[in-house]
Amino acid sequence: MKKLINAPDDVLTDALVGFAAAYPDLTVNLEDRYISRGPTAGKVGLVSGGGSGHEPLHGGFVGFGMLDAACPGEVFTSPVPDQLLAATKAVDGGAGVLHIVKNYTGDVLNFQMAAELAGDDGLQVESVLVNDDVAVENSTYTAGRRGTGGTVFVEKIVGAAAERGADLAACAAVGREVNDRSRSFGVALSTNVIPATGKPGFELGDTEIEIGVGIHGEPGRSRGQMTTAREIAGVALEAIHADMPLSGDLLVMVNGLGGTPLIELYVVYAAVAEFLESRGATITRNLVGNYITSLEMAGCSITVMRMTPELTELWDAPVQTPALRWGR
Amino acid sequence: MKKLINAPDDVLTDALVGFAAAYPDLTVNLEDRYISRGPTAGKVGLVSGGGSGHEPLHGGFVGFGMLDAACPGEVFTSPVPDQLLAATKAVDGGAGVLHIVKNYTGDVLNFQMAAELAGDDGLQVESVLVNDDVAVENSTYTAGRRGTGGTVFVEKIVGAAAERGADLAACAAVGREVNDRSRSFGVALSTNVIPATGKPGFELGDTEIEIGVGIHGEPGRSRGQMTTAREIAGVALEAIHADMPLSGDLLVMVNGLGGTPLIELYVVYAAVAEFLESRGATITRNLVGNYITSLEMAGCSITVMRMTPELTELWDAPVQTPALRWGR
The missing domain is CATH 3.40.50.10440 (Dihydroxyacetone kinase; domain 1)
Incomplete structure (x- = not known):
């Protein structure tokens, strides 16, 4: 290690x-x-x-x-x-x-x-x-x-609502709405190593990927062969689309799992944008980077949220944190 | 690959x-x-x-x-x-x-x-x-x-000067001042793989690290054995200190090389802060994250700049880019 x-x-x-x-x-x-x-x-x-x-x-x-x-x-x-x-x-x-x-x-x-x-x-x-991860119904933990990724959207949007004076019930309601409108799917190209054990969380062959992986390395839907970014993005988005039809205005996050360089996340984002546009959806807001990681795991997750004008306004509201900042 | x-x-x-x-x-x-x-x-x-x-x-x-x-x-x-x-x-x-x-x-x-x-x-x-990297005098390229890391400081600070209307000579002068006041040192825990070759850029043993590595994986000063974050931070800072005495107000960046999780960069930053404070220097501004990477290389680099009130003011000026944003 x-x-x-x-x-x-x-x-x-x-x-x-x-x-x-x-x-x-x-x-x-x-x-x-x-x-x-x-x-x-x-x-x-x-x-x-x-x-x-x-x-x-x-x-x-x-x-x-x-x-x-x-x-x-x-x-x-x-x-x-x-x-x-x-x-x-x-x-x-x-x-x-x-x-x-x-x-x-x-x-x-x-x-x-x-x-x-x-x-x-x-x-x-x-x-x-x-509970936004569509990959599996139950999992290790x-x-x-x-x-997974929907958490970032919930924290940002409820954060804006709370800052504007929404009461506890209203904050909870907007948080549930964001969760209801968000779906995620992740793919791992490598494992991670938990410091306490010093051992890989799971094993992946030289050409294998874990499709639908969890953020702790929990098993996904299947073990697949390494393929193109375009195909991986397609698998993730089809899984999401089967659960929540992708149309209208979308907030999309292409999230690195910790060990994947940003240049690859840009490549994935290009594939995601191409896929969604070809189906008539519009990405109105996006995040590309490392926001919810799994130690040094290589891979990415894609999170999509169906936007409304109200949620867009809350997303755009000023935020000032170490990892997300705009408007001040 | x-x-x-x-x-x-x-x-x-x-x-x-x-x-x-x-x-x-x-x-x-x-x-x-x-x-x-x-x-x-x-x-x-x-x-x-x-x-x-x-x-x-x-x-x-x-x-x-x-x-x-x-x-x-x-x-x-x-x-x-x-x-x-x-x-x-x-x-x-x-x-x-x-x-x-x-x-x-x-x-x-x-x-x-x-x-x-x-x-x-x-x-x-x-x-x-x-040319801020103190590790070696000449290198592969x-x-x-x-x-290396000083580039981020030059781009930010000259950017602020230009935005305020500094002319070309003044922008060049402030850029050179930032470079003169900045020093970097990097350590690799793993290699990277260039897509075009599909091969590791260099080889590192299971317990080895490259001390003074370049951002393309160029050799540093020596090949060492894996040790603690505290010791690695010490080696980097001693190398910088030998070249530019570390005192007064400092801007410090702990930069991930692409494959290192953020939690480890926080651990390194703790060691950096401890080292500098014990020598009477003050970190007045900092960046902790991935700003200048080397594909999926694991490891980090440390960049230090000796601040002045004028440079601090330029550092604090509003910036709005995909990777660095504050004040708007």
Whole structure:
């Protein structure tokens, strides 16, 4: 295992120390393990979290117009209830707190427990479950669909709504709407290596790809042979289209899984744009880059959301986080 | 070779088509092979370029407050004079054009030829040479030091100066000042694979790292054994410090080479901050992410610039490009 770390057990702490040094405008609580801003009085607080190894998700999305706090677990391990509770309390500005939860069994349970504990303390907590990955119905760590790229859209758009003063119920409603309108599909060209084990998460042959892979390296629909970017984009988009017809105005993210260079993501984006235009859909907004990764896994995921004028306006609203910034 | 491409010969074209689709506010000239905005009347035009495979450099830095045009060559291959000339003419707003050139023999020759041709056509062209990499004196493609991470700083800061109306001589002067104040050092944990050959650019053993590697995989100072992020950061910073004493206010970039996950770059940044603070220096600005890559190479480079209040102000000025954005 060759990784830029000091020791496998120190990865998360060292990364948080580095994050704190790099972004002094944010608060990093090393004891309770969360990254936060605020609280902002009168604003709904937004908290997300999950296992580490998907950076910039979630810590890189804390800031104006997006999250109020992010709770990183150990690599590919859910954050614990106490940690989530501490972050929830820290960002409560009196208007309640919304939990944005990717659909993995551990995350769901621990966020639920934190919400109950927060409720016992008199806080109002709602939650939005993200389950946008159409690849498989159940998976290694999931009952039901996995939550992947759509999380970025939910965090951005609910973030804008909260910043504009939407109340807790309205924030939850817009979060669910974004999730309902978003679908993802990922393909891995290589495996990843979890620092704690030092071993590949799974094995892939020299010419093999995992079609429909999860962001922890969970199995997808099938093991395929390496092929062109155009064909890979087609497989992903057909899978999405079969689940949610692709038409009208779309927000599209071509996301690198961590070990794929940006030049390849541009090549994939060209194929995605060609595919969607040939079917009469219009990409009105896009992201191309590394937003939700799987350590050093090579490959990409494609996330598509069907836009409305209201959601477009919220997407365009100013955001100022380490990993997503515009308008200020 | 597993890459998200359609065919090795089509990588650059396909990537440019994808880039054009992703960033409709920029112009991509597929025939002459450059990405541009403008021209902006009365403003000095800034043109950079170089081999592809280092994305987001340079195309990702075209936009308000940074470059006016970027000319991508084939992967790890210099752009040609005609291409540079076309871009130079396209962005001339009547105040002359500044070429920002990384110090590689092919780039230097081809930019020089383009500048002469532009001069024949009555254009005023100046150039700034970037040679910030302290690792080695000469290298595979270089007489003198290589140009690496400092290029990002030159493009950002000269971009701000040009946007404020600095004339051609002043833009060149500030570019040279930034280069003079910047130093870089890179370390590779894995090799890269050039699409055209399908073969690793060099070989690294399971526990080896290349210390002082170039952004094309050129040999560095030595082949070492894998060690901690803290030690790797120390080696890089000691090399820089031996060449330019590290004190006062610093701009620091911890840059991923393409195949290293962001969580590891945070770990490196923690080590960099610890090292510099222990020596009494202050990091006043930073970048942590993938800004000048080497295809899918794992590893990182560290670039340090000694700041002045004037340069800090130019650094902080608004910028709106695909890969660097703040203030608008």
